[in-house]
Amino acid sequence: MSEPLLSVREIHTYYGDSYVLQGVSLDLHEGRIVAILGRNGMGKTTLIRSVAGLTPPREGDVIFKGRSLRGQPPYAIAQQGMAIVPQGRRIFRSLSVRENLLLPTSRLARPSGAAAADGQRKVWDLDEVLKEFPQLAERIDHPGAALSGGEQQMLAVGRALMANPDLILMDEPSEGLAPRLVQQIEEIMKNVREHGHAILLVEQNFALAMAVADFIYVVASGRFVFHGTPQELWGAAEILDHHLGVSGGGP
Amino acid sequence: MPKAARILLALVVLAAAVLLPRVAGPFWLGLVTQMYVFGLLALSVDLLLGHAGLFSLCHASFFAVSAYTTAILQVRHAVPTALAAPAGILAGTILGLVFGLAVRTRGVYFILITIAFGYVVWGVAHRWSSFTGGDNGVTNVPFPALGTLRVESPTEYYYLVLAVLVLCTIGYRVLVASPFGLTLRGIKASETRMRSLGYHSDLHLYVAFVVSAALASLAGVLYVYYNRFVNPVAASFPISVEVALMAIVGGTGTIVGPFIGSGIILGLRNWVSSFFELYASVMGLVFIVVVLWAPDGVVGLVVRLWVRAVKAGTR
Numbered sequence: 001m002s003e004p005l006l007s008v009r010e011i012h013t014y015y016g017d018s019y020v021l022q023g024v025s026l027d028l029h030e031g032r033i034v035a036i037l038g039r040n041g042m043g044k045t046t047l048i049r050s051v052a053g054l055t056p057p058r059e060g061d062v063i064f065k066g067r068s069l070r071g072q073p074p075y076a077i078a079q080q081g082m083a084i085v086p087q088g089r090r091i092f093r094s095l096s097v098r099e100n101l102l103l104p105t106s107r108l109a110r111p112s113g114a115a116a117a118d119g120q121r122k123v124w125d126l127d128e129v130l131k132e133f134p135q136l137a138e139r140i141d142h143p144g145a146a147l148s149g150g151e152q153q154m155l156a157v158g159r160a161l162m163a164n165p166d167l168i169l170m171d172e173p174s175e176g177l178a179p180r181l182v183q184q185i186e187e188i189m190k191n192v193r194e195h196g197h198a199i200l201l202v203e204q205n206f207a208l209a210m211a212v213a214d215f216i217y218v219v220a221s222g223r224f225v226f227h228g229t230p231q232e233l234w235g236a237a238e239i240l241d242h243h244l245g246v247s248g249g250g251p
Numbered sequence: 252m253p254k255a256a257r258i259l260l261a262l263v264v265l266a267a268a269v270l271l272p273r274v275a276g277p278f279w280l281g282l283v284t285q286m287y288v289f290g291l292l293a294l295s296v297d298l299l300l301g302h303a304g305l306f307s308l309c310h311a312s313f314f315a316v317s318a319y320t321t322a323i324l325q326v327r328h329a330v331p332t333a334l335a336a337p338a339g340i341l342a343g344t345i346l347g348l349v350f351g352l353a354v355r356t357r358g359v360y361f362i363l364i365t366i367a368f369g370y371v372v373w374g375v376a377h378r379w380s381s382f383t384g385g386d387n388g389v390t391n392v393p394f395p396a397l398g399t400l401r402v403e404s405p406t407e408y409y410y411l412v413l414a415v416l417v418l419c420t421i422g423y424r425v426l427v428a429s430p431f432g433l434t435l436r437g438i439k440a441s442e443t444r445m446r447s448l449g450y451h452s453d454l455h456l457y458v459a460f461v462v463s464a465a466l467a468s469l470a471g472v473l474y475v476y477y478n479r480f481v482n483p484v485a486a487s488f489p490i491s492v493e494v495a496l497m498a499i500v501g502g503t504g505t506i507v508g509p510f511i512g513s514g515i516i517l518g519l520r521n522w523v524s525s526f527f528e529l530y531a532s533v534m535g536l537v538f539i540v541v542v543l544w545a546p547d548g549v550v551g552l553v554v555r556l557w558v559r560a561v562k563a564g565t566r
Contacts, residue, residue, distance in 0.1 A: 052447055078449035086447070092440040095433070103437055106430045109449035163448065 003066060005030045005198050006051070006167055011060030013043075013050045020046040021057065022222035028167070028198050033189060035201040035213035037244060043222045044202040045087055048171045051200065052084055053077040065166065079110060083165035087172045089152035091159070093145035097136055100144055100155055101126060104163035122195040124161040132188065133158050150181040157188060167198045174205040186211055206246055218243050268413055272406045280409055281477075282521060286514045287412050288473045291419060293497035293509035295466035300495065301503030302427055303459050304439030306362050308491045309350060309369035313464040315376060315486030317343035317471035322389040322481050323382075332395040332476075339475070340468045346372075347464020354456040357442075369491050376483040388482025395476045402476075412473050419466065420506055426462070427506075435459055436504075489531075496534065500541050502550030511549050 004027040013021040020043045028034045038044050049055040051062055053074040062069045069077050078084075083104065092100050103109065105125075122128070130137040133154045139147060147155060153173060160168050170189075174182045182205065189199055189212045203209040209216060210230045218226035218239055226239045233239065240246045272280055292314055299305040321339030324330035330338070353364045376383045383389070394402040395411070402408045426432055437445045438452050445452050475481050484490070493516060501512025519537065524530040545552040 054443065054447065073451075074443075074446040075449050075451045078447050084447045086444065090441065090444055092437055092444065094440050095436060099433055099437075103433065103445075104448045106434065108430055108434050108455065159448075 002029065004028055004063075005065060006200065007063040008047075008051065009061045009063065011050055011057035011062065013046050013055055013057040015046055015055060020222050021050060023060070024217075024219070024222070024224050025060075026217055026224070026227070028200055030166070030198055031193055031196045032214045033193050033199040033201060033212050034215045034217070035203055035209035036217050036219055037203060037206065037209050038219035039204065039243070039245075042219045044204075044219060045171055047219070048084065048169045048200070048202055052082060052169060075109075078163070081164075081166035083160035083163040083168050085153075085156045085160045085168065085170045085173055087175065089149060089156050091144040091147075091152050091155050094143060096141050096143055097147070097155060098126075098140045100159055101129060101136075101162050104159055109163075121164075121197070124164050126162070129158040129161055132161075132191075150177055153177060153181065153185070157185070161192070165197065167200065168192065170199060170201045172203055172205075173201070174203065174208050182208055206244055265417070269410075272409055277405060280405055282517060283514075284405070284409050284412055284477055286510065286517050287416050288470055288477055289494060289497060289517060290510035290513035291416060291473065292467055292470040293494045293501070293513050294419070294423060294506065295463045295470060296494050297498040297503050297505075297509050298423070298427075298435075298459060298463040298466065300498055301505070301508070302432060302439060303435040303456055305354070305357075305456065305460070306495065307353075307365045307460075307463070308362055308488070308495065309353075309365035309372070310463070310467045310494055311486050311488070311490035312350065312369050312372035313343040313347055313467035314471040314474065314490070315372060315481065315483075316346050317468035318475035318481040318485055319376065319383060319389065321472050322392045322475050325393065326389055326391055331397075333397055336395065336472045336476075339472045340465060343468025343471055344461065344465040347461045347468070350464065351457045351460040354453055354460055365491075366488065369486070369488055373483055373486040373488065376486045383483070386482060388480055388485075390480040392475055392479045392481070408477060412477070415469070415473060419469065423466075423506060431455070431458075493534070496538055498548075500537065500548055502548030502552075505548075505550045508548050508550045515549070 006028040008024060008026045010023050010025050011021055012019070012023055024047065026034065036044050036047060046055060050057045053069060053072055056071075064077070064080060064082065067080075092103070095103075130140070135151055136154055136158060139151065144152065144155060157173065173185050177185065186208055189201070193199065201209060201213065210233070213230055216226070216228065216230055216233050217224045218233070220243045225243055226233065226236055228236070271283060275283065292310060296307060296310050299307050317339035320342040321335045324335040324338055325332065350365070350368045353361055353368065356364055377385065380386075394408060396402065402411055427435075434445070434450060434455050437450070438455060442452050471485070474485065497512035497516050498509045499512065500515055501510065502508030516534065516537075519533065520530055523533045527533065541548065547555070
């Protein structure tokens with residue numbers, strides 16, 4: 001197989017004094033979805049923050065498109081083609097929907113010019129994103145704070161797409177959403193993968209992760225206790241029972 | 252408000268400003284000129300406060316350094332306005348390039364470091380008397396002149412200030428509506444999110460700081476030709492606080508807010524100090540009232556009442 005788009009190598013990350021990630025490694029290839037499953041407080045968000053440079057690992061390395069991200073500030077990492085959908089629908093509440101969506105496309109954020117698609121990948125612009133999220137089109141000039149929780153999540157996803165990233169980091173996108181909206185998130189993720197983007201998904205929602213992921217890691221207390229395909233995870237009864245609170249038995 | 256109404260309102264205000272010298276006596280004309288000058292200084296503070304979310308307390312420094320530079324060149328070295336005024340703005344802006352290092356900090360540390368910067372400049376103005384004239388400052392600054400075009404009366408100077416002010420507010424409007432302005436508001440809303448979108452936030456804040464210092468320096472030049480002298484009061488901490496107050500009282504993040512705030516505070520100062528010595532205490536009370544009951548300033552209050560009236564009307 002070709003070189004992975006993202007390769008996390010034995011990273012150890014501390015959050016203040018607490019030792020959160022205790023040596024985790026993973027690979028993610030172009031056009032794939034990798035999900036990290038685990039309960040609260042196991043280090044899922046810290047993993048996302050480590051990759052994005054917001055909480056740099058103290059040891060180990062993160063390789064993105066063949067280059068080490070060590071020592072690089074978050075903005076420089078983002079400029080290389082990474083976008084985050086942060087936990088808790090963190091949009092810009094005081095800015096309008098349009099401003100939220102346009103922020104990632106500004107030349108001030110991408111001084112080298114958009115490192116967008118190499119011809120084969122779909123280019124996301126305002127029209128395309130609004131086609132994908134019609135509920136945002138209706139509220140284009142409303143402030144972000146006026147949107148419902150679900151709309152805010154769509155806005156956070158749409159904002160990430162506007163950057164036309166190679167890799168999207170999604171931190172619990174289904175959190176607090178109605179089942180219908182989780183369904184929409186699932187379809188969007190599959191659609192985005194279809195267009196060649198890779199997604200690193202961190203989730204507690206077992207069903208969503210199993211439905212979209214090509215490969216799954218299960219994290220417990222800062223280490224991976226399982227890695228494999230969703231199929232293989234169904235077979236790992238002990239992992240399901242012990243770390244995820246799901247009783248096994250096949251899909 | 253629709254765009255047409257905004258433009259109409261701006262034109263009405265401008266017409267009133269142009270006609271003012273016909274009705275106002277020298278006292279009122281002087282007060283309004285001061286209001287323009289300090290409004291411009293408050294506007295420069297508000298670029299950081301209202302748009303980028305940085306509370307600077309050293310803007311009196313840029314204001315004073317440019318005022319001193321212009322005054323010293325013009326009075327002691329007989330340098331014409333055409334050079335002395337730009338030199339003043341340049342000096343204040345260069346100081347902004349240095350003080351801009353404060354953007355490496357945030358929150359209370361940013362406030363503290365700007366206060367410290369402000370005291371350095373005030374100390375120099377106050378103590379280095381062989382150069383700055385000490386407490387007496389630099390006096391006998393003439394009216395500005397450009398070749399044979401000379402300002403010869405307070406009324407003519409009023410029009411000059413008004414013209415500069417109109418140009419500045421238009422430029423400011425363009426700046427805050429630009430992608431750069433949006434970047435600043437994004438940083439104010441959430442710096443972390445902006446960084447993870449690819450924005451080098453420190454760099455953008457630094458540029459905003461320097462632009463803000465340049466605007467404050469321009470206000471300093473307008474001030475010294477209005478006042479006809481400059482002393483260390485111009486560099487003092489209370490000036491930095493007062494102009495921040497003007498922006499807050501008027502309404503941060505708007506263009507008219509700082510000017511309204513400047514009018515209110517200068518007006519109050521003139522009125523209150525005519526019969527009450529503890530003027531500073533009254534200003535403190537005004538600030539408390541605004542923060543508690545109208546945190547968005549006068550502009551925010553008017554908008555809120557307007558929205559309420561419209562809602563009541565459509566019901």
